[in-house]
Amino acid sequence: MDLYQTIQKRRSIRSYTGDPIPREDLEKIIDAGRLAPSGNNRQPWDFIVVTNRDMIQKLSIAAAWSAQASAMIAVVMDTTTKYWCEDGSAAVENILLAATALGYGTCWLEGNALPHENAIKAWLKIPADLKLLTLIPIGVPVEWPETRNKKPLDQVLHWETY
Numbered sequence: 001m002d003l004y005q006t007i008q009k010r011r012s013i014r015s016y017t018g019d020p021i022p023r024e025d026l027e028k029i030i031d032a033g034r035l036a037p038s039g040n041n042r043q044p045w046d047f048i049v050v051t052n053r054d055m056i057q058k059l060s061i062a063a064a065w066s067a068q069a070s071a072m073i074a075v076v077m078d079t080t081t082k083y084w085c086e087d088g089s090a091a092v093e094n095i096l097l098a099a100t101a102l103g104y105g106t107c108w109l110e111g112n113a114l115p116h117e118n119a120i121k122a123w124l125k126i127p128a129d130l131k132l133l134t135l136i137p138i139g140v141p142v143e144w145p146e147t148r149n150k151k152p153l154d155q156v157l158h159w160e161t162y
């Protein structure tokens with residue numbers, strides 16, 4: 001699968017078979033996050049990969065369906081850096097695309113996770129001065145949804161001026 005096909009294929013996947021993910025695939029996926037661009041090359045991130053079922057169950061406080069994930073990635077940012085939000089977002093997208101290329105389903109689980117940030121930080125022993133950007137459940141998808149709800153290209157593409 002080339003990059004454009006991977007971009008086309010990626011979806012937010014919210015149901016998983018529960019099949020395990022080999023450790024080398026998880027390392028490859030995190031490596032894609034590590035290689036993302038960052039402002040001034042600060043790389044202000046850490047990635048926690050959770051495979052322990054009891055902890056995944058706890059983390060599913062963010063969204064019940066995520067309990068079926070085979071792993072959960074917590075993306076942790078140093079918010080004293082100027083571009084932490086952009087940097088973290090670039091890393092997350094790399095992770096989502098790398099996982100898709102390897103055949104796994106993921107979801108950027110931020111809105112539902114952040115109300116539980118303090119509890120999640122305590123469970124994962126994340127230092128108080130760092131921020132949880134998002135959780136990313138990952139698993140073998142039950143299915144790839146066919147439909148997409150995206151604005152058409154001609155609505156968002158402007159040539160030369162707005």
Ligand SMILES: Cc1cc2nc3c(=O)[nH]c(=O)nc-3n(C[C@H](O)[C@H](O)[C@H](O)COP(=O)(O)O)c2cc1C
Nearest residue numbers: 010011012013014063107108109110111112113148
């Ligand atoms: C910043 C951000 C926060 C998100 N938070 C959640 C969330 O809390 N729960 C969830 O189910 N999906 C979440 N999503 C996934 C979006 O719902 C999803 O990307 C969007 O509906 C488009 O669908 P697609 O990813 O399949 O293209 C989030 C996405 C982004 C970029």
